[in-house]
Amino acid sequence: xxxxxxxxxxxxxxxGSPVPAAVNxxxxxxxxxxxxxxxxxxxxxxLPAFLGDHGLSIEQIGLVLAAGTIVRIVAGSITGRxxxxxxxxxxxxSVAAFSSGLIGFTYNLAFGFAPLMTVxxxxxxxxxxxxxxxxxxxxAASMKxxxxxxxxxxxxALLPLSAAP
Numbered sequence: 262x263x264x265x266x267x268x269x270x271x272x273x274x275x276x277g278s279p280v281p282a283a284v285n286x287x288x289x290x291x292x293x294x295x296x297x298x299x300x301x302x303x304x305x306x307x308l309p310a311f312l313g314d315h316g317l318s319i320e321q322i323g324l325v326l327a328a329g330t331i332v333r334i335v336a337g338s339i340t341g342r343x344x345x346x347x348x349x350x351x352x353x354x355s356v357a358a359f360s361s362g363l364i365g366f367t368y369n370l371a372f373g374f375a376p377l378m379t380v381x382x383x384x385x386x387x388x389x390x391x392x393x394x395x396x397x398x399x400x401a402a403s404m405k406x407x408x409x410x411x412x413x414x415x416x417x418a419l420l421p422l423s424a425a426p
Contacts, residue, residue, distance in 0.1 A: 286399075293395055301392075311368070312325060312377060315368075315371065315377055317374060325377055325381045328378060328381065328382055329382060329385035333385045336387075336389040337393060340390035341397075344390070354394040357387045357388070361388045361391065364380060364383050
């Protein structure tokens with residue numbers, strides 16, 4: 262905890278106000294990373310086969326995946342700047358995660374090149390910021406919580422290793 266937090270707690274206690282309890286953010290961020298990388302790993306393994314089942318040729322699958330990569334490069338920067346400008350990283354992350362799930366569901370309704378390209382690009386735009394915003398929020402939380410910083414910063418590096426065969 263910082264000295265400002267200690268002073269605030271002391272002034273609240275002196276006034277007879279209830280002192281807010283310290284919250285450990287580590288479990289929440291671990292769940293976030295597990296869900297995020299489970300989704301990424303599952304999607305990346307099965308998306309090409311899914312696109313093929315929805316009527317795309319091998320060349321079209323390559324185009325859809327490449328377009329998604331290009332969109333992620335651009336959209337990730339824009340979304341990160343928006344989150345910084347609004348100082349609303351958690352809110353932008355929440356909207357992006359919700360939108361990703363909603364748009365991901367529309368894959369089931371899309372058949373053919375143009376609809377699948379549209380869905381893929383829209384989903385790439387909203388998923389581009391999920392990992393960077395999660396990282397930024399977890400680093401910010403680790404600066405506030407000593408228990409978090411020892412384990413929490415290693416979690417993103419260790420999670421992919423836990424899934425290795």
